[in-house]
Amino acid sequence: MEGQLRLRQSSDFARLRQEGRAYHTRWMVLSMASNGLSHNRYGFVTSKHLGSAVTRNRVRRLMRESLRLLHPQLQPGFDVVLIARQPLVGETFHTTRRIVNEMCHKAGLVIEKGGEA
DSSP states (O other), X not given: OOGXXXXXXXXXXXXXHHHOEEEEOSSEEEEEEEOSSSXXXXXXXXXXXXXXXXXXXXXXXXXXXXXXXXXXXXXXXXXXXXEEOGGGTTOOHHHHHHHHHHHHHXXXXXXXXXXXX
């Protein structure tokens, strides 16, 4: 994912915690807030409760790739943070992609194609 699309500053994560809207499932939490930019920025949180560094990095890679594929269909102008929960550990890429897709739909981030019901 391109550098300009990444959230890295702790102040950005803190702003999302304070001002953002959160959507919860048993696998992850999606937090989002408007950023006033012409593009989205994404952040990923994998706490040490998930397991070893290898485990956390794998979960982060799966979430990042799932969002990268969905990015062209998302409304611009938002900061989005995905926070992994324990049940996500060990899930396949296809399951992770489905979960991320459902979370973005639930949050209203996905631009719906016209004419589909």
